[in-house]
Amino acid sequence: MKSIILRTASNYLLPLLLLFSVFVLLRGHYLPGGGFIGGLVASIAFVLHAFAHGLRKAQRYFPIHPGFLMPIGLTLSLLSGFLPILIGDQAFLTGLWMADPLPVIGMVGTALFFDLGVYIVVVGVTLTIIFTISETA
Amino acid sequence: MVLLGKWVKTVLWWLPMVLPAGLFVYFLSLGTATQSLSYDWLPQLGVRLSLHLDGLSRLFVLLITGIGALVFAYTSSYLKGHAYLDRFYGYLSLFMGAMIGLVLSENLISLFVFWELTSISSFFLIGFNNDQSASRKSALTALIITGMGGLSLLAAGILLGYVGDTYSIIELTQSADYLRAHPQYSLAVLLIFGAAFTKSAQFPFHFWLPGAMKAPTPVSTYLHSATMVKAGVYLLLRFTPVLGGTELWQSSLLWVGGITMLYAAFHSIFRTDMKAILAYSTIAALGVLVFLIGMGSNSALQAAGVFILVHALYKATLFLITGIVDHETHSRNVLQLAGLRKVLLPVAIAGLLAAVSNAGIPPSFGFIGKDLMYEAALHHGAGAWVLLGALILTNVLLLYAGFLVGIKPFIGPLPEKHAHLHWPSAWMWVPPVLLGVLSLGFGLWPVAASRLSEVFLPALGLQPPPALKLWHGFNLILGLSAATIGSGLLLWFLLKPGEKGLARLQKLAWLSPERLLGGFARGVGMFSVVWTNLFQHGYLRYYVMTIVLVLSAGMGYRMFNNYTWQTSFTPLLNLTVYEVSIVAIMLISIGFAVFSKSRLAAVAGLGVVGYAICLLFVFYSAPDLAMTQFTVDTLTVILFVLVLYRLPKYMQISNKLTIARDGLVALTFGGLVTLLALLVLEQPVQRDVADFYAANAYLLAKGKNVVNVILVDFRGLDTLVEITVLSIAALGVFGLLKLRLKTTERRG
Numbered sequence: 018m019k020s021i022i023l024r025t026a027s028n029y030l031l032p033l034l035l036l037f038s039v040f041v042l043l044r045g046h047y048l049p050g051g052g053f054i055g056g057l058v059a060s061i062a063f064v065l066h067a068f069a070h071g072l073r074k075a076q077r078y079f080p081i082h083p084g085f086l087m088p089i090g091l092t093l094s095l096l097s098g099f100l101p102i103l104i105g106d107q108a109f110l111t112g113l114w115m116a117d118p119l120p121v122i123g124m125v126g127t128a129l130f131f132d133l134g135v136y137i138v139v140v141g142v143t144l145t146i147i148f149t150i151s152e153t154a
Numbered sequence: 155m156v157l158l159g160k161w162v163k164t165v166l167w168w169l170p171m172v173l174p175a176g177l178f179v180y181f182l183s184l185g186t187a188t189q190s191l192s193y194d195w196l197p198q199l200g201v202r203l204s205l206h207l208d209g210l211s212r213l214f215v216l217l218i219t220g221i222g223a224l225v226f227a228y229t230s231s232y233l234k235g236h237a238y239l240d241r242f243y244g245y246l247s248l249f250m251g252a253m254i255g256l257v258l259s260e261n262l263i264s265l266f267v268f269w270e271l272t273s274i275s276s277f278f279l280i281g282f283n284n285d286q287s288a289s290r291k292s293a294l295t296a297l298i299i300t301g302m303g304g305l306s307l308l309a310a311g312i313l314l315g316y317v318g319d320t321y322s323i324i325e326l327t328q329s330a331d332y333l334r335a336h337p338q339y340s341l342a343v344l345l346i347f348g349a350a351f352t353k354s355a356q357f358p359f360h361f362w363l364p365g366a367m368k369a370p371t372p373v374s375t376y377l378h379s380a381t382m383v384k385a386g387v388y389l390l391l392r393f394t395p396v397l398g399g400t401e402l403w404q405s406s407l408l409w410v411g412g413i414t415m416l417y418a419a420f421h422s423i424f425r426t427d428m429k430a431i432l433a434y435s436t437i438a439a440l441g442v443l444v445f446l447i448g449m450g451s452n453s454a455l456q457a458a459g460v461f462i463l464v465h466a467l468y469k470a471t472l473f474l475i476t477g478i479v480d481h482e483t484h485s486r487n488v489l490q491l492a493g494l495r496k497v498l499l500p501v502a503i504a505g506l507l508a509a510v511s512n513a514g515i516p517p518s519f520g521f522i523g524k525d526l527m528y529e530a531a532l533h534h535g536a537g538a539w540v541l542l543g544a545l546i547l548t549n550v551l552l553l554y555a556g557f558l559v560g561i562k563p564f565i566g567p568l569p570e571k572h573a574h575l576h577w578p579s580a581w582m583w584v585p586p587v588l589l590g591v592l593s594l595g596f597g598l599w600p601v602a603a604s605r606l607s608e609v610f611l612p613a614l615g616l617q618p619p620p621a622l623k624l625w626h627g628f629n630l631i632l633g634l635s636a637a638t639i640g641s642g643l644l645l646w647f648l649l650k651p652g653e654k655g656l657a658r659l660q661k662l663a664w665l666s667p668e669r670l671l672g673g674f675a676r677g678v679g680m681f682s683v684v685w686t687n688l689f690q691h692g693y694l695r696y697y698v699m700t701i702v703l704v705l706s707a708g709m710g711y712r713m714f715n716n717y718t719w720q721t722s723f724t725p726l727l728n729l730t731v732y733e734v735s736i737v738a739i740m741l742i743s744i745g746f747a748v749f750s751k752s753r754l755a756a757v758a759g760l761g762v763v764g765y766a767i768c769l770l771f772v773f774y775s776a777p778d779l780a781m782t783q784f785t786v787d788t789l790t791v792i793l794f795v796l797v798l799y800r801l802p803k804y805m806q807i808s809n810k811l812t813i814a815r816d817g818l819v820a821l822t823f824g825g826l827v828t829l830l831a832l833l834v835l836e837q838p839v840q841r842d843v844a845d846f847y848a849a850n851a852y853l854l855a856k857g858k859n860v861v862n863v864i865l866v867d868f869r870g871l872d873t874l875v876e877i878t879v880l881s882i883a884a885l886g887v888f889g890l891l892k893l894r895l896k897t898t899e900r901r902g
Contacts, residue, residue: 041781045859045866046859046862046866047857047859049778049861050778050859051865054785060789061788064789109871128870131866131874132866135865138880139877142881142883145885145888146887153892
């Protein structure tokens with residue numbers, strides 16, 4: 018994997034793909050996309066970078082092991098489910114929505130945070146598996 | 155308790171004993187009235203957590219908490235500085251809670267749950283010294299035996315609940331006549347027996363109890379003599395008003411109890427280990443209790459109730475002093491111990507009091523208990539003398555056993571090596587002395603115990619008995635008592651304890667139920683090894699092939715038997731150019747993957763197939779699915795490449811025959827799945843669910859992408875669980891690959 022084209026391209030592709038993954042995550046509620054796909058796209062961005070520059074370089078983007086993203090994402094999803102219980106006295110995982118859309122992001126509700134949690138978990142799971150396998154294999 | 159572990163071991167050492175002591179005072183303050191409390195637990199199944207405190211439960215609850223408080227106090231000194239003291243208290247408290255729940259439960263299912271909890275806590279406590287293989291083995295034996303009993307209890311509970319249409323014991327009591335006449339009655343009785351006999355160590359299930367003596371002495375005191383093993387007796391008493399009174403019930407109990415008490419009492423006198431003596435004499439006492447329940451008369455049941463208290467008091471004392479002797483001299487062998495009264499005076503007093511009560515010498519409480527027993531046997535009618543004879547013989551042998559433990563270590567000359575001993579901490583010697591004094595006190599003032607026994611029989615639906623009395627005047631029973639004590643003392647002076655008797659008994663050991671069960675267990679083990687090796691051969695290819703073949707056979711059978719097939723090619727005419735070309739691409743890449751000589755090329759071929767499927771999804775308007783499939787496929791190929799990259803060069807290791815076989819299997823399975831897919835398309839589609847989501851996605855969840863709305867809102871809980879599973883899988887991969895075993899830990 019010493020191709021100079023791939024290396025140069027991946028330098029630009031990493032931020033672009035990450036941006037795209039966030040875009041996919043945010044549009045998920047109205048158009049095709051969502052946290053799961055977004056998370057996979059983001060992982061692919063890092064895996065591509067790892068192919069081009071080696072595993073070490075890609076891991077340098079993570080100050081902590083990507084495995085720690087799993088509990089973070091799980092907690093976020095869980096909390097977004099508990100939120101309606103705490104503030105609205107409604108059932109677990111009831112969708113709550115802000116009255117007006119925010120600029121750029123659009124409508125914000127608990128579902129968005131739930132999806133964000135899914136996104137983070139998927140990135141954590143995928144990168145943990147792939148990094149671990151490529152480290153040991 | 156466990157959370158405070160560090161402090162319990164040091165500053166807060168007194169904390170654990172507050173719990174049982176407080177409960178004891180609480181239950182004492184409740185008075186003698188019957189009380190109930192009830193919560194719905196699983197109302198759909200008629201399972202309620204109903205607690206019911208009547209005379210029978212009261213006796214047990216007071217025993218559990220009272221002796222519990224003393225045992226907790228004793229432990230604080232006995233296991234002082236033990237590394238796992240916190241854990242020990244945790245198990246002990248778990249047991250106490252479970253046992254209280256057991257005797258208070260009015261619902262069969264909650265009774266079962268608490269029953270199992272006592273078995274489990276007993277397992278942990280027997281195996282407390284888990285670095286000794288004997289402890290672990292004993293714990294397992296006890297768990298297996300009592301666990302079998304637990305299953306039997308569950309079956310009995312379900313059967314009774316089904317027949318009687320309620321899980322409430324009180325309601326079952328009301329329909330007792332109907333139950334006794336029901337065809338399933340014998341089965342229910344046998345199941346209840348199975349539970350009670352295993353728990354209360356009746357012959358032939360008695361052998362787990364001597365093994366259970368591997369537990370620290372406080373546990374033996376608490377679980378394996380005073381409370382838990384009496385759970386079986388409790389069960390029998392509790393079900394006497396429901397199932398009792400029939401020939402099957404009474405005579406089985408008489409036989410089993412009688413055999414147990416004679417067998418165990420006979421065994422107890424040949425032991426030399428103090429705890430083993432006590433274990434067998436406990437089994438004998440449990441046999442006596444079952445025997446008394448088997449007699450079933452008013453006076454016999456009253457005798458049983460009194461004897462439960464008598465036995466708990468003196469046996470707990472004997473166990474506690476055994477613990478002290480063991481703790482101080484590091485020996486439990488009655489042959490070596492002597493003269494300890496000079497150094498352990500309070501312990502010797504407690505031992506004497508307990509031995510006297512055990513022997514039934516007036517004015518101890520044991521005398522009253524034995525009086526009642528003999529009276530019950532005497533009035534039994536047919537066969538009274540046989541029953542009486544069995545009881546007297548048992549009591550004579552038990553007297554000997556009690557003296558062996560309670561008196562023998564303390565009399566005679568003191569050996570040199572024990573001369574330096576001094577009194578243990580007051581926390582250790584006060585509990586046995588207190589219990590011993592109670593044994594005497596209840597005898598001198600039977601009024602105190604009468605309050606308990608007055609409400610005991612009404613709880614079983616019988617008339618309240620006359621008050622307990624120490625002195626009944628000169629009569630036949632007094633004569634029998636005197637004869638028992640006399641022959642017991644005679645035996646004590648004639649028979650010296652020794653190893654020979656035990657050695658002779660060991661020769662018959664191969665016949666014992668313990669050996670038979672052990673052999674059976676080994677047989678099952680061997681069979682399972684053979685069976686496992688047959689199916690778990692460790693070759694992934696054969697596992698997959700087995701699964702696929704079984705599935706194909708089942709599916710093929712259903713499909714060709716239940717459906718008629720007709721072929722029609724007209725729909726193929728509607729295919730577009732795109733679709734045809736995608737199918738062509740797929741076919742080519744499959745062929746490439748199958749016949750390629752390089753692994754990487756084969757994987758790439760499979761990747762192309764995956765992308766082609768994505769395109770199909772796009773054509774059939776499933777963009778979400780297509781995107782997911784696309785990214786997942788990419789990652790799969792990457793994973794494959796990462797793993798395959800490290801494998802040696804592709805080699806032709808399978809011969810033509812194997813390839814042909816694998817191809818045939820694959821083609822069969824693929825063909826069948828295709829047919830299945832076609833079949834599914836033929837079925838009428840239920841659109842209700844899809845329509846609901848489509849109509850409500852925006853109204854209820856404010857989203858226009860139905861797929862995503864289902865994922866994050868309608869079925870959000872599923873997604874939450876799925877990402878949790880994903881995380882667990884990732885942790886599994888991480889753990890498997892990062893696990894670096896030392897060479898010593900590697901096996902097979």
